[in-house]
Amino acid sequence: MSRLYDSIEPNVIDDEMLQKAVEEQGPQEEAGLLAKKEASISKMSWRYNILKIDNLWQFKNLTKLQLDNNIIEKIEALDTLVHLVWLDLSFNNIEVIEGLDALVKLQDLSLYNNRISKIENLDTLQELQVFSIGNNNIQTLENVIYLRQFQNLRTLNLTGNPVCENEVYSAFIAAYLPDLVYLDFRLVDDNSVRMKKFSPLSLIKLAEYNYEITKLSDVLMTEEMLLVDQKGLLKGIPVLCFLTFSPTMAQCRDLENQHHEKLLEISVNTLEKIVKSEFDEEMPDDVRMLFVDKDTIVNAVNASHDIHLLKIDNREDEIITKANGWASTLVENVHKTEIQRNRSRVLEINQYVDHLRSELDNMDILET
Structure with a gap:
């Protein structure tokens, strides 16, 4: 300037x-x-x-x-x-x-x-x-x-x-x-x-009415945008699904780890008893073959543990994949519906504001 x-x-x-x-x-x-x-x-x-x-x-x-x-x-x-x-x-x-x-x-x-x-x-x-x-x-x-x-x-x-x-x-x-x-x-x-x-006084009133209409339009549009933002929270559903299942799968892994430690302890004790000829219980031949030495039994228990953890991981992936698929479909449908609703509501607000302005334009404003 x-x-x-x-x-x-x-x-x-x-x-x-x-x-x-x-x-x-x-x-x-x-x-x-x-x-x-x-x-x-x-x-x-x-x-x-x-x-x-x-x-x-x-x-x-x-x-x-x-x-x-x-x-x-x-x-x-x-x-x-x-x-x-x-x-x-x-x-x-x-x-x-x-x-x-x-x-x-x-x-x-x-x-x-x-x-x-x-x-x-x-x-x-x-x-x-x-x-x-x-x-x-x-x-x-x-x-x-x-x-x-x-x-x-x-x-x-x-x-x-x-x-x-x-x-x-x-x-x-x-x-x-x-x-x-x-x-x-x-x-x-x-x-x-x-x-x-x-008259000037009429114009002042006209300005006030126009201001109120504009303010009403702003309020309605703001409320509509807040509603759109709230609906946007649905985008977090896949994450919520993951957070929901994660504690359960973590508990499964904890239980498997506890089971592994206990099984390893029992297997080593059993091997010691077999070596000392203190184990009197009947044992299937394929199981008895594992108790040849400590390395063999430990490797066998660890392999079993790895298989169990893999199954837990696969199961978790399967559950999350299905949950995410369901959630994505839900969000997509809600999003499409929300877009249609939002467009309809914005159009409705604009038509209402236009109607108010039209009524104001056609209003008889007398001179003072």
């Missing part, structure tokens, strides 16, 4: 600049004599990276002054230019409207592309017809109310300001500035002309 200082030295309007500006007006009978020319000059323009306005008191007959595309921060030193009709201060770094009280004949004022946040201090400019203050920081519609005092205002440019995002911006301006012909570089449209019959 604003222009930054560049490599060029910031300047103040001085005699040298004034002399050059005079020379640009045309040939002089006596070159270099500024006073001979100043009384007849009506137009002046500078683009010299000007930071400060000064020394213009000599040009009391100026009607047009162009100071755009500089780095001016403050409007000042214009009190003597009482005949000024046209003033261009666009593309500068101005933050406050001030220093214009004496310019009672001003008809065209451009403050486009500055840093202004409030329209003020223009009360004496009752001849104002064209006012450009686009690309600034005007936030509220109250600034438009201030402009109502200018009965001759026909052209207004506010484009690029935050206030333009207000839903009733155009209608509000049409109500408060009924004689406006051009708004933001466009001819005032038929809808705005229709809105001129409404």
